[in-house]
Amino acid sequence: MKDIVITSKKLVRELWVLVGCFVAANVVNVCAIIGYDRPWSELYSQIGFVVATSLLIYLLLWVLRGVVALLVCLFRRLKR
Secondary structure, eight states: OOOOOOOHHHHHHHHHHHHHHHHHHHHHHHHHHHHTTOOTTHHHHTHHHHHHHHHHHHHHHHHHHHHHHHHHHHHHHHHO
8 A cells, every 4th residue: 555645845835725715714704794884793703604614615725626636637648
């Protein structure tokens, strides 16, 4: 069985992607607070929904990146 090695560079990159998803979810939350004229206390009281949204964004990005990697792999094989 082949061992899978995950380098620290890839781990750091994935962490930054996850942090970017969290920041994007927070930006959406702030826009919703401003757009619906809600109290700013929702910025921290809705943190569970922000975390869930950021994980959903990360999952969607993971699937999209997987599809792109698969297409790149297929086109490289067709090119040969």
